[in-house]
Amino acid sequence: MDDLSSFCCQNPDCSAYGLRGQDNLRVAFRYGRHQRRMLACRTCQHRFSERTGxxxxxxxxxxxxxxxxxxxxxxxxxxxxxxxxxxxxxxxxxxxxxxxxxxxxxxxxxxxxxxxxxxxxxxx
Ligand SMILES: [Zn+2]
Incomplete structure (x- = not known):
């Protein structure tokens, strides 16, 4: 299980934008040769790389x-x-x-x- 408590939604139009520890994020998939995580917000369905921001x-x-x-x-x-x-x-x-x-x-x-x-x- 990935600890996503230090991440927050990166979509400025989302009600959970910038709020950490909301338990609204999940790992959608991993990508690239370094297997970085693509995170998805359950509130707005926006996807973003774990390195965004x-x-x-x-x-x-x-x-x-x-x-x-x-x-x-x-x-x-x-x-x-x-x-x-x-x-x-x-x-x-x-x-x-x-x-x-x-x-x-x-x-x-x-x-x-x-x-x-x-x-x-x-x-x-
Ligand atoms: Zn969101």
Missing amino acids: TALFGTRLPHAQALAVYQHLHDGCGVRQTARLTGVDKDTVVRYAAQAGTHARQSHDELVAFSPGNPRSPTR
């Missing part, structure tokens, strides 16, 4: 190698150094870095939007 969505490198690219960038390695150490092309490193940056901005916006208001904030 993550920095790894659309990446084609093996999971461990993609994580190695992100880990090297996180540790402060430059693009060429990361490319050399992980064995991928420098353009791939740049593309992954841009994708991670977009994901980080979206995550920040989501987390800040739902964080408790700061009583000392000028906007309150």
Whole structure:
């Protein structure tokens, strides 16, 4: 049995959109050579990859190698150094870095939007 509690429906028109732990998701099937899970929402019948909404969505490198690219960038390695150490092309490193940056901005916006208001904030 797959633990899907960390996932949520990705359909903005669904009543369960963005809500985790609703028990509305199931594994529809597995796909690709890495056997990734295609999840389906029981509420709206929308299907989406388990990687939708993550920095790894659309990446084609093996999971461990993609994580190695992100880990090297996180540790402060430059693009060429990361490319050399992980064995991928420098353009791939740049593309992954841009994708991670977009994901980080979206995550920040989501987390800040739902964080408790700061009583000392000028906007309150
Ligand atoms: Zn849904």
